């Protein structure tokens with residue numbers, strides 16, 4: 001039995017009528033730039049995430065870059081973040097001219113370890129940028145406490161975490177800015193690229209609205225230099241439909257995660273640890289396993305979708321060589337990059353499929369299946 005890591009066709013078949021109608025409506029209107037679809041979707045995301053405002057942009061990467069710009073981060077500033085994330089987290093920091101300062105992860109959640117942040121702060125630290133990796137929130141109370149006592153702003157990289165919650169509050173509403181990605185494989189994925197920044201500050205939101213259109217405050221009058229980064233009306237229309245189904249899809253992922261957890265309990269396959277106070281939305285389901293590279297090869301051979309998120313930590317990327325990091329600087333991030341693998345978790349996975357995935361993984365590590 002072949003099992004895909006993610007099959008978006010199943011989702012589309014399920015909501016095809018609604019999606020096709022929403023796309024047709026935009027095409028009929030010929031309003032492709034911002035307009036009512038984008039405004040309505042921004043409002044829905046703000047309501048869903050529990051913030052006053054949300055500003056649609058062209059990608060999750062742009063959401064991070066524009067949030068950093070709105071936070072006033074620029075040359076010679078430092079941003080504290082995790083070395084274990086998708087590249088955009090560090091890339092956005094470098095793009096605005098600032099320096100990423102990495103802090104190792106908590107090996108059980110794979111998120112930034114707040115107890116290691118304090119020693120990494122300097123007079124130049126402007127922002128802490130935690131990532132809610134795989135769909136589980138970082139320990140935001142600890143992070144916010146460190147930030148607020150020093151006047152540092154917090155930008156959540158919530159690209160993988162729309163709908164996740166921390167002590168009852170939703171991802172994206174936990175810092176000064178919350179950045180979402182609507183890349184197709186995210187839990188709320190568009191039919192192309194898209195992103196959004198959630199914030200409680202209407203001043204910051206107004207600035208973001210200006211920055212996404214070249215810093216204009218009025219047509220052709222520019223008070224600051226921004227960029228061209230709008231959310232397309234077509235994407236907003238698709239995403240608005242999908243947002244209505246997001247809770248069901250996230251619960252479906254959590255159901256699959258609960259199944260795997262039970263199967264892997266007491267075996268050498270280490271299931272992801274979800275803190276009691278978190279709602280994990282499982283954008284990825286990551287297990288820590290012995291002989292990871294061999295398991296990857298085996299699963300590929302038998303047709304089970306899998307991937308490594310992420311094989312090379314950010315501090316070891318060639319483009320940030322000038323930061324002077326070496327292997328061994330962030331041992332928990334490095335170990336996670338060697339020992340973990342992502343297996344199928346999407347909500348349309350069938351019971352037979354998830355059973356086959358668990359049995360295959362367990363057989364590989366020498367556990368008899370139950």
Ligand SMILES: *Cc1c(COP(=O)(O)O)cnc(C)c1O
Nearest residue numbers: 059060061086088159160181183
């Ligand atoms: C996907 C992702 C991004 C970037 O989002 P894009 O929409 O692909 O630009 C940033 N950070 C993390 C953690 C991501 O997973």
